[in-house]
Amino acid sequence: MNDNEFLRACDALIGAPHVLRGADQAHDMAPYLSDWRKRYTGRALAVLRPADAQQTAAIVKLCAEHDIAMVPQGGNTGLAGGATPDVSGRQVVISLRRLDRIRQVDAANHTLTAEAGCLLANVQQAAQNAGRLFPLSLAAEGSCTLGGNLSTNAGGTAVLRYGNARELCLGLEVVMPDGALWDGLRGLRKDNTGYDLRDLFIGAEGTLGLITAATVKLFPRPAARMTAMAAVRTPAAALALLNLAQEVAGPLLTGFELISDFCLQLVSHHFPAQRYPFAQPHAQAVLLELSDNESETHARQLFERLMETAFARGIVEDAVVAQNLQQSQALWHLRESIPLAQAEAGLNIKHDIAVPVSRVADFIDATDPIVQRIAPGARMVTFGHLGDGNLHYNVMAPEGVDAHTFLRQFQAPVTRAVFDSVHAHHGTISAEHGLGQLKRDEAAHYKSPVEVALMRRLKIAFDPNGVMNPGKVLPD
Amino acid sequence: MNDNEFLRACDALIGAPHVLRGADQAHDMAPYLSDWRKRYTGRALAVLRPADAQQTAAIVKLCAEHDIAMVPQGGNTGLAGGATPDVSGRQVVISLRRLDRIRQVDAANHTLTAEAGCLLANVQQAAQNAGRLFPLSLAAEGSCTLGGNLSTNAGGTAVLRYGNARELCLGLEVVMPDGALWDGLRGLRKDNTGYDLRDLFIGAEGTLGLITAATVKLFPRPAARMTAMAAVRTPAAALALLNLAQEVAGPLLTGFELISDFCLQLVSHHFPAQRYPFAQPHAQAVLLELSDNESETHARQLFERLMETAFARGIVEDAVVAQNLQQSQALWHLRESIPLAQAEAGLNIKHDIAVPVSRVADFIDATDPIVQRIAPGARMVTFGHLGDGNLHYNVMAPEGVDAHTFLRQFQAPVTRAVFDSVHAHHGTISAEHGLGQLKRDEAAHYKSPVEVALMRRLKIAFDPNGVMNPGKVLPD
Known part of the structure; x- marks a missing residue:
């Protein structure tokens, strides 16, 4: 099957208007090919926009059969390039945005089931309409999607009380890399019948399967x-x-x-x-x-x-x-x-790190002088979710120094020193933004070989042909 | 290497007094070979009692190399036979009870790190000594261990506010089936650097690896x-x-x-x-x-x-x-x-089920008459954690009927009907007790083929030779 035959098969499955491809549609495709901070820009054989879980499963099956790599994408608001295709032009983007239905609200069970492409703000609103609270809240809530929130295990400003996306999720519906549909949409507070598949897909950034719907916890307002x-x-x-x-x-x-x-x-x-x-x-x-x-x-x-x-x-x-x-x-x-x-104020060196809450002050006291030794006069932009031990520990050029010059000279050594200090304080180099392409290699650098090997075994177990968002989370 | 050579190699690794074997030590071995309700009794080549994580890793490596199946065991208070060896006499029991140290309490981080063999009551006490609360609480707390609680994702009476064992755990130390030691003991509230290995071991009943220590959440008292x-x-x-x-x-x-x-x-x-x-x-x-x-x-x-x-x-x-x-x-x-x-009152037919909280009343109203049609006059012993949708929905013989006769006649059809009704109400046949040997086949019966296949892929990915607690959780 050549490219044209493949694209016509896609047309047959989800309708030609939802298979964006070719020079004619370059303008329509463009927003799907760059992350919103424009740090990464790729190309794609097509942008596929299925309407529901069944269409998504069908299109994934087709891609898998033809060894076409897939990049799942929600609101495209990620900060680590996890939803941007590579530059080969051989990958397809699967946009989940048309899967935007609230399937069920069960107020007495304090649960809501929504499709992956629902905007976070719409999920919040559906909960509110039922007299309940869905507490996940972050700056991008008007444009990010529930599926993306779960795939990156989003945090935000209410984690201290309600937990992050992982802790808010009870069940998932997932299309596996071979097109099989797993219905794990359970609204249960307790279920001890085997391995925890749900939490494997949460935070996996679409590399193990493609989340199409979720059942989440609601709370009294x-x-x-x-x-x-x-x-x-x-x-x-x-x-x-x-x-x-x-x-x-x-x-x-x-x-x-x-x-x-x-x-x-x-x-x-x-x-x-x-x-x-x-x-x-x-x-x-x-x-x-x-x-x-x-x-x-x-x-x-x-x-x-x-x-x-x-x-x-x-x-x-x-x-x-x-x-x-x-x-x-x-x-x-x-x-x-x-x-x-x-x-x-211009570009700066950003870090989204976490350490044990008890060590945040030690971390800042130990790390600020190290940064100053490397980049004298650098200005520290330190803020974040202290209740979670999570700091946005950012470093800005000294007064009057050009930001681009500063980054070119200091980004690599400053980030290395900050991450080394995070590691020494038993912390993590990505607290809430995930790995995507941006921190994939850095994460592997700081993890133990045992842990990297286990992650790789999971990837191979679920996606033996490496067709689901390859090059993200794990080094190739 | 014959059995004697294997046992002497065990002696060398953990000390002969901690390698129970043979007819001489049958009395000492007996408590490890039956579950506490005496529903299952097995035999074992030896009962191994390593002192720490390193000894555990060494003994697991030795077993793996000689293809000896291992059965991890904590306080042996499980209700599903998950910690009892089979009757072949070819398996070894690895008791974690000597791994009983509280390694660290970090009150300001609201965390505690303890070894798997710590009694739950001792973990609670260590938290209290630091002015904190470890909220996991259940009837067996004086004899069950933290490792067992995590391996079975224990529930108890405070799940409504604090969550089950899964939600109370931040990090794990695990010996993999090949003897590799994974140090995932993190005390972090946020960490988005790849696949969630932790939650894969929680609730896996020792079939994917052997938990040797955990970092858990504490709360203000x-x-x-x-x-x-x-x-x-x-x-x-x-x-x-x-x-x-x-x-x-x-x-x-x-x-x-x-x-x-x-x-x-x-x-x-x-x-x-x-x-x-x-x-x-x-x-x-x-x-x-x-x-x-x-x-x-x-x-x-x-x-x-x-x-x-x-x-x-x-x-x-x-x-x-x-x-x-x-x-x-x-x-x-x-x-x-x-x-x-x-x-x-005598034996009765026990069920540990959960349905969505909103459907508990519907479930009881629908299921009671079904049970009565099958076993007229049976007495319903219905109680449980309503806040979690979790009922102990037990069925007792009618007044004056012999319990053994009743069970022989009605256990199978009543349990089938109850589980069918649970399934129809989108519930689970094991809410907090796990599967072990007892519900292994029933769980596979109600799960979708996709889900069973995914579980099996995980098992093979982590334990390709099937040496870690074989025959539990998944059908052979």
Whole structure:
């Protein structure tokens, strides 16, 4: 079967309008061939847009039979190039965006079943319509898809209370690399009947199979939320505040973000409408949020008790408490503007790392001087989900130095030193963004040979011909 | 290498006193060769008791090289025969009980690392000594081990709030079937660097590798707990109370057990010291518990609000609220006495099933009449973790009928009908006890061929020679 015959067979399976190919359709294909940060651009024999799980299974079977490598793609908002084809032009992109139905909401079971191509925001909305909460929340929620969230085990801002995508998923429907459809869509809280297939596909970035639908956990909607920004002296003080907040608020503590003063200054500088939140500068800020199932009054009392204790113990220097939803959103907007302010300030060396929560301050104290020795004057843009031990530990050119020149000279040695320090602190070089193409080789570098060998055995067991998203997660 | 040479090689690796074998040591070996309910009894070439992970790896490597099948064993409290050798006398039991050290407690990271042979109660105690809670709790906690809990993905009475063993585990150390040691002992809340090996070993009942240590999550210790027994008319009313409790108490709701009136009567009958909790009989009872991080006062207020609303809506007919720890323990003791009272009453047909929480009442309403048609007059002993959709749906001989005769006649058809109904309600035939030998074939019967094939591929990928706990989980 030559390329034309293959493409006509695709037409027959999913309809010609959903098989994008050739120079005529280059414009329509383009958005599927680059990641959104434009770090990776590939080519493709075709972009295939099946309508449902059955069409997806049929098209995967066809590709497998003709040894055509497939690149599954959701909202294409990934940060590691996991959904971009290679430059050979021999791969196909399978876009899941047309699989966008909410199949079932079972409010009494606190579950929802949705197709992989549903936008995260639509899943959140479907839960809300049923009087429930789907707590996964991240900046790209208006354009990322549930399938992509699960394939990359997405994190976001409420992991501390609700867990990451893995912990929110009860069941999956997956098309295997040979086109077999596995129906694992279970809405069960307990099921001990054999190997945990579900968690193998979550975070596998489409290299073991192609997620077409998922059953996820819902939660009661909280009655109130309290947001505050607290000023502290050091990351160690932020950790002390975290521990106190966990003691006082237990499972109600929903978010706990660390933001260095330089991050806030960067936001104020590039977005002057966003005011620096404190009367005077403080070295570190913490954005913390409780969500309460009881009442606004109870949430406020709990919060006041927490902050009083923190002041009394000298942990906190100042605090701004949101008095309403608008003020709460303004505080979160500050936090979410950091990556945008960074982008305004020019390219920088990004790291999405995690260490044990107890070691975050040690990690920063040990690593900052190492970075300074390699790249004197580099500016540290340190922020992230402290409650999860997850830092976006980014490094910016010194004042007045050209960003491109800085990256060319320092990206490799700085990243090596940061990752070595992460490794020494028993951490991970990819906390929530996955590996894709970007960190594939680095991950293999830091993993033990035993672990890499086990991963390879899994890949071979499920995809012996290497047709499902080859070149991602594992080195070829 | 003949048997004697093999055993001497074992002696050299772990010391002769820890290699039990032969007629001389039959008495010492016996406890390792039967499960505690004495449903399965096997034989063994030897019982090997390594002292640490390195010795375990060495002994596994030796067995693998000589194609000797291994049966890992923890506290030997399993309910499905997963830790009992076959009758050939060619297998060895590897007891992990000497791997009993708490390696590390990191209170600020809310983690603890312990070896597989640690008793669950000792892990709980180590957490408590550090001012933290390890919430996994089940009847066998004084004799079961952490490794066994993870290998069977144990559930227990606090799954509703804290999750099952899987959700409590962050990292593992595992000896692979060829003797390679995988160090996956990570104390990280986020780590997206490839395939989720950890969850593959959890619930695999020692068929993919042998867990030697684990890093588990700890939690702040609650300040107070509230326990009550509420009388309701039907399982549907119990579900309405569950929904209300989840709305009012959110994540503070820790336990929610359904107990039919017949179960309480059975306990009162066989253990007269345990009084029936209500002034008059009610068809169903619910044991519910909140654990509160704030205060006794707050817990009581929340609880009173919940019960007032439940009475006002006509969901609850009566309620007994524990006024102190002793009364709380007495209510739990009632619940925990059900299996003991059943044992006093004679053998019965046991099922550990789960369905979506929303379908529990439908399941009972649909299945009770089916059982009655097959075995008229059979008495239903229905209780379990309603919050997880998990019922111990047990069937007892009619009044005056010999239990053995009843089982001989009805066990097979009743279990088939119950499992068929579970399957029709999108449930599972093993919610928290695993498969072992007991439900291995039944699970394969209800799973799709695609799923069984995927499980088999995993087994072959990790244990190509089938030396690690063969005959468990998957049919040979």
